[in-house]
Amino acid sequence: MAQSILDTMPGASTGALVVTDHLNFWGGKRVKPRQEKYLEPVFEPATGRILCQMVPCGAEEVDEAIKSAHDAYQKWRKMSGMERARVMLEAARIIRERRENIAKLEVINNGKSITEALVDIDVSWQTIEYYAGMAGTLAGQHVQLPGGAFAYTRREPLGVCAGIGAWNYPFQIACWKSAPALACGNAMVFKPSPMTPVTAVILAEIYKEAGVPDGLFCVVQGGAETGTLLCHHPMVAKVSFTGSVPTGKKVMEMSSKTVKQVTLELGGKSPLIIFKDCEMENAVKGALMANFLTQGQVCCNGTRVYVQRDILPQFLEEVVKRTKAIRIGDPLLEGTRMGALISKPQLNKVLGYVEGAKKQGARVLCGGDPYVPSDPKLKDGYFMSPCVLDNCRDDMTCCEGEIFGQLCQCCLSTQRRRSSRGPTTLPLDWPLESYQDISRAHRVAENLEAGTCFINNYNVSPVEVPFGGFGRENGQVDHRVLLQLKTVVVEMGDVESLFEVLLPSLHFCSHKCE
Ligand SMILES: NC(=O)c1ccc[n+]([C@@H]2O[C@H](COP(=O)([O-])OP(=O)(O)OC[C@H]3O[C@@H](n4cnc5c(N)ncnc54)[C@H](O)[C@@H]3O)[C@@H](O)[C@H]2O)c1
Numbered sequence: 001m002a003q004s005i006l007d008t009m010p011g012a013s014t015g016a017l018v019v020t021d022h023l024n025f026w027g028g029k030r031v032k033p034r035q036e037k038y039l040e041p042v043f044e045p046a047t048g049r050i051l052c053q054m055v056p057c058g059a060e061e062v063d064e065a066i067k068s069a070h071d072a073y074q075k076w077r078k079m080s081g082m083e084r085a086r087v088m089l090e091a092a093r094i095i096r097e098r099r100e101n102i103a104k105l106e107v108i109n110n111g112k113s114i115t116e117a118l119v120d121i122d123v124s125w126q127t128i129e130y131y132a133g134m135a136g137t138l139a140g141q142h143v144q145l146p147g148g149a150f151a152y153t154r155r156e157p158l159g160v161c162a163g164i165g166a167w168n169y170p171f172q173i174a175c176w177k178s179a180p181a182l183a184c185g186n187a188m189v190f191k192p193s194p195m196t197p198v199t200a201v202i203l204a205e206i207y208k209e210a211g212v213p214d215g216l217f218c219v220v221q222g223g224a225e226t227g228t229l230l231c232h233h234p235m236v237a238k239v240s241f242t243g244s245v246p247t248g249k250k251v252m253e254m255s256s257k258t259v260k261q262v263t264l265e266l267g268g269k270s271p272l273i274i275f276k277d278c279e280m281e282n283a284v285k286g287a288l289m290a291n292f293l294t295q296g297q298v299c300c301n302g303t304r305v306y307v308q309r310d311i312l313p314q315f316l317e318e319v320v321k322r323t324k325a326i327r328i329g330d331p332l333l334e335g336t337r338m339g340a341l342i343s344k345p346q347l348n349k350v351l352g353y354v355e356g357a358k359k360q361g362a363r364v365l366c367g368g369d370p371y372v373p374s375d376p377k378l379k380d381g382y383f384m385s386p387c388v389l390d391n392c393r394d395d396m397t398c399c400e401g402e403i404f405g406q407l408c409q410c411c412l413s414t415q416r417r418r419s420s421r422g423p424t425t426l427p428l429d430w431p432l433e434s435y436q437d438i439s440r441a442h443r444v445a446e447n448l449e450a451g452t453c454f455i456n457n458y459n460v461s462p463v464e465v466p467f468g469g470f471g472r473e474n475g476q477v478d479h480r481v482l483l484q485l486k487t488v489v490v491e492m493g494d495v496e497s498l499f500e501v502l503l504p505s506l507h508f509c510s511h512k513c514e
């Protein structure tokens with residue numbers, strides 16, 4: 001079944017695909033939705049056309065998926081790390097082999113350019129490869145105790161983990177969550193965003209083909225209600241969430257009711273700071289990377305760009321020139337560098353921020369308008385020309401909250417952000433630093449309250465390094481939150497009971513009483 005979608009992909013073009021396959025997956029196969037009353041249309045962002053219908057899973061379906069994951073978990077947890085690694089490496093290999101077709105499907109569902117989607121899919125199989133490599137290294141500790149006794153610790157999986165994903169990196173988020181979980185011996189029930197339901201199920205099929213036990217990676221479709229069911233289910237040991245701060249707070253609260261472990265990957269409003277001794281060419285390239293990937297819909301984007309006064313005019317001129325040159329259009333075309341925003345409401349929200357910024361005194365240097373590509377099939381797509389704003393100040397609405405769109409807000413570096421952003425926001429990422437004064441970059445990184453700092457680059461997230469501002473994904477940290485420690489204490493001699501010494505007196509006492 002899965003191959004039926006992927007098989008159509010080599011010749012796929014924008015505006016042509018309709019997905020009719022079932023999008024749920026448990027028990028080792030795609031599962032037909034139980035009810036067909038509450039269909040939610042899923043749109044192709046580049047055309048505004050309906051791509052498929054998403055049918056949310058109800059309580060019975062979620063329960064079925066979780067039980068199927070639990071059955072698979074009982075088999076998977078007994079396998080050695082090396083055995084699990086072998087299966088995961090095969091999954092990584094299959095993804096690599098089908099990277100182009102998976103990327104095309106991602107583009108059609110998400111709207112990002114094929115150039116970016118290919119990178120996303122490459123990062124996805126690399127993540128599975130990386131954690132496969134770690135699976136065989138997970139080991140406990142041996143502790144010597146007096147008298148030849150000893151203790152050892154076992155690193156055991158948690159059980160069934162729930163993954164809840166956002167729509168900006170649909171396949172990659174499913175891999176970032178599942179790869180470490182599976183490497184540690186857990187099973188996962190994953191719920192993609194209702195706006196991007198089509199590629200998670202491809203991952204489920206690939207894991208099956210690679211040899212995981214049926215049910216090990218399940219997909220349930222749905223929105224808030226289905227997510228709520230996962231957070232409340234007593235058989236779910238952990239929830240790993242990627243999405244907005246308000247939803248993350250709800251997930252944490254719900255999960256606490258049954259004392260589940262929680263990992264939250266949330267949104268933020270990160271700054272980018274450019275010093276006057278920067279290398280201008282790289283500073284400008286970095287600013288574009290910080291603002292325009294995935295049409296600006298990236299959690300760690302550096303949208304508030306603080307530039308030192310001396311170089312601001314030159315920086316703005318260069319940034320505007322390059323922003324105007326970004327090729328917008330059919331995201332499946334090789335030359336396209338900017339596709340469509342995820343939805344009409346998202347487009348309107350970003351356009352609203354531009355209008356608000358203008359009213360508050362910002363100057364639009366370029367873009368910020370709805371964009372209609374010349375290709376007629378794209379006329380109803382959610383396109384916007386990438387925007388550079390000047391004269392931004394920290395008290396403007398556009399500099400306050402997360403916009404999630406291609407809107408770069410330039411400020412003079414004399415603007416200073418309030419220091420505290422609260423614990424649930426993503427990091428205050430630090431920025432491009434001059435090549436000449438690298439010690440300053442490290443000094444700044446040391447003094448920032450941030451989860452991630454980029455020096456002389458932006459938005460590079462290799463799997464080997466931890467990523468995040470509140471929770472962390474990737475890198476070595478992750479397995480600690482996907483395993484539980486069991487301590488086993490072993491006596492090698494006789495039991496020394498504290499109660500033994502009381503026995504003679506007890507005996508004496510009872511004897512006397514007789
Ligand atoms: N930190 C990261 O790694 C990262 C990565 C990607 C996106 N994000 C953030 O995600 C946000 C955009 O994604 P979004 O609009 O899909 O976020 P969202 O919070 O609206 O939804 C995220 C997921 O949570 C589900 N959900 C919604 N309400 C729920 C509830 N009550 N209980 C359980 N699940 C619920 C949604 O269906 C979706 O699957 C942005 O804020 C962005 O910064 C963060």
Ligand SMILES: O=CCc1c[nH]cn1
Pocket residue numbers: 168169172173176297298299300
């Ligand atoms: O949107 C945030 C960055 C990211 C990329 N993949 C998963 N998260």
